[in-house]
Amino acid sequence: MTNEKYPSKQPEQPTLNWWAVYGVCLLISAIFFFVFGLNSPIYTFNSENDYNWFITMGHGLVGGKLPYRDLFEQKGPITYFVTAFCCLFPNPNFTMLWIEIFTMSLFFFFTYRIAKKRLNTFYSLLTVTIMAVLISTSWCRTRSAAVVEEFILPIYAYFLLCWIEFLLDKKDWNWVRALCLGLCFGIILWVKYTLVYFMLVPMIIWLIQSLREKKYRTIILNLLLMVAGVIMITLPIVIFFAANHALSDLIHVYFLLNLTAYGTTDALMVLSSFGVFFVVGPLVLFFIIWGVVRFAIKYWHQRVGWLLLIAFLIDLALLVWSARGSAYYYIGVLPYAIFGIVDLLMIVDKKLTLPRWHKLLFTAITAISLIICIPFSVFTLEWGRGRAAYTPLVVADEIHNYETTNHVSVTLFTYKIGDFGFYNAAGIIPSDYYFANNLFAVDRLPEMYEGFEKSISEQHCDFVITERKTWDTETDFLSQYYQPYHGTIEASTYHYHKMHYFYYREFDFVLLIKKS
Incomplete structure (x- = not known):
């Protein structure tokens, strides 16, 4: 990946200005995301669970509710600040689309920068096109569109560029680069701190290599600048939550609960994550394996090829451990392609x-x-699906008709299910702290399940949406406080085919209304 000469049959090509290159990357990103992004106007509804959770939190933040204190969700605060910004506009999805386009254009720009170290301008830009193809067709991305793993990709690509230049070009990080890396660390820390796995091993290798070369002054200066970058991101967040008397809630939920209660310790589930690795798609897998192995062999004599191989294998091991079977985590390995x-x-x-x-x-x-x-x-399977195909939109229409007929504003609660977009479709900000079912087991976070039952028994909300199987198993409890909205459970059941990886998963939801 260095700038060494190699045999080529191509005539010399003029180097494009950085803004021209970025313009091409932005155009490619806009075209591909308009066609393969669920927030594009050509799609009726973005049905992905995580995305809807984030938008619900964004609406809550705009409406005066603080994450962790008033609404329970365990991702980082930067995620909610971004979605809150989107919710300031009439169409949050369209605003999010442009944020996706921007972040992916940065990823493509750094992809070009990495490719340009060995290729001419034409083939470097072609690398961007191929990467756009891989991202658009990768199965791991079809599980959840507009998730934090996708937004972190430009940081990963930038870090990979810095690391490759350090290893192969022996290029020390200047103060600007060190500060930028610190800012990147800070962003990851407050978006989803587990995603730092990608940068962890290369940073350790950088430190060891620099110590071996006795670059003590460079190490100290770079580390101080990185810490300064992290502080620049961290300080406004801490001040914001402290000023709103929610700093302890932030620490408790985002750090403590994520470390001690989120996910599963089931060994079979952890091992199954390695199998999920293959849902990145055969073409992506080919480029990743081919590239890492070829790089390792080609630069083995420089004692750097094996460093990339070690970094990739450890990154993959950490990813498998943290993914717990969630395919979209593997978006993070795409830069290796x-x-x-x-x-x-x-x-x-x-x-x-x-x-x-x-x-x-x-x-x-x-x-x-x-x-x-x-x-x-897989996204193109959603083309042509109307409102009737999306249960959240159908339920929203039912609720709006009820509000119009009765001249009231109502509240909604999703009982023991994920967000699914019911709040966003209906334009309702949750009134309950535990407003949807997160991935916390009963024995790890019993207070969440107690909160669910309290919301029902105290009839906090006018409408409740839950799965039909939950109604069937908890009829004795639920029927004391709520009844099927349309009189019978059959009439109140909605069949929903929701996109899941490369197939559709079936759900049966029941709409309930509060008893007088």
């Missing part, structure tokens, strides 16, 4: 001579790649 793409394009570069109309050729390849992606992207 850059090495495979670059290596294969180097082979093509040596065999083929580019025509003079290579700019037109790049445009044609990008357009054809977009078309090829359509049958291979």
Whole structure:
């Protein structure tokens, strides 16, 4: 990946200005996300659970409710600040689409920067196009669109660029780069701190290498600048929650509960995470494995090839441990595919001579790649699905009709289920602290389940949505306080086919109304 010369059949090409390169990356990102992003106007509804959870928290924040203190969710506060910003606009989904486009354009820009260390301008931009194809068709992304793992990708790519330049070009990090890396650490810390796994091993290797070379002054200066960057991100967050008397809630939920109660310790579930690794998709897997292995072999004699291999294997092990079977965690390994793409394009570069109309050729390849992606992207299965196909929208229509008929504003509670988008579709901010079922087992967070039952027994909300199987098993309890909205449980049951990985998963939901 260094700038060393290699045999090429290509004529010299002028280097594009950074803003021109970024413009191309932004355009590619906009085109691909407009077609393969669930927040695009061509899709009726973004049904993904995590995304809807975040938007619900954003609406709550705009409405005066603080995360962790008033509404329970365990992701980092930056996530909710971003979604709250989106909720300031009439169409939060469309605003989020542009945030997705922007963050992915940064990822593509750093992908180009990494590729440019071995390829000419044409093939470096082609690397961006291929990466857009991989992201658009990767099965791990189809599990959840617009999740934090996706937004962290530009940070991962930037860090990979810095690390590769340190290993191969022997390029020390200047004060600007060290400060930027600190800012990146700070962002990850307050978005989802477990995602720091990607940067952990390379940072340890950087420290060991620098110590071996006795660069003590550089180490101290860089570490201080990184700490300064983390503080620059952390301080406003701490001040905000402290000023609103919610700092202890932030620490308790985001750090303590995530460390001690979230997820599972089931060994089989942990081991199954390795199997889920394969849902990144066969093409992505090929580029990742090919790139990491080829890099390790090619630069083994420089004593750096094996460092990347070690970093990847440890990253994968940490990822498997933390994923607990959640496929979207594996979005974080996508940057390693850059090495495979670059290596294969180097082979093509040596065999083929580019025509003079290579700019037109790049445009044609990008357009054809977009078309090829359509049958291979699971998102396109959502094309043409109307409102009637999405139970959250159908339930929202039922609630709005009730409000219009009775001239009242009502409240809603999702009982022992995830968010699913019911709050967002109905335009309702939750009134209960435990407003949806998170991934906390009963024995690990009993107060959440006690909160669910308290919300029912005290009839906190006018409407309740839950799964039919929950109603069937808890009829004696639920029927004391709520009844089927349409008189019978059959009439109040909604069948929902929700996209899940590369297939549709069936749910039966029941809408209940408070008894007088």
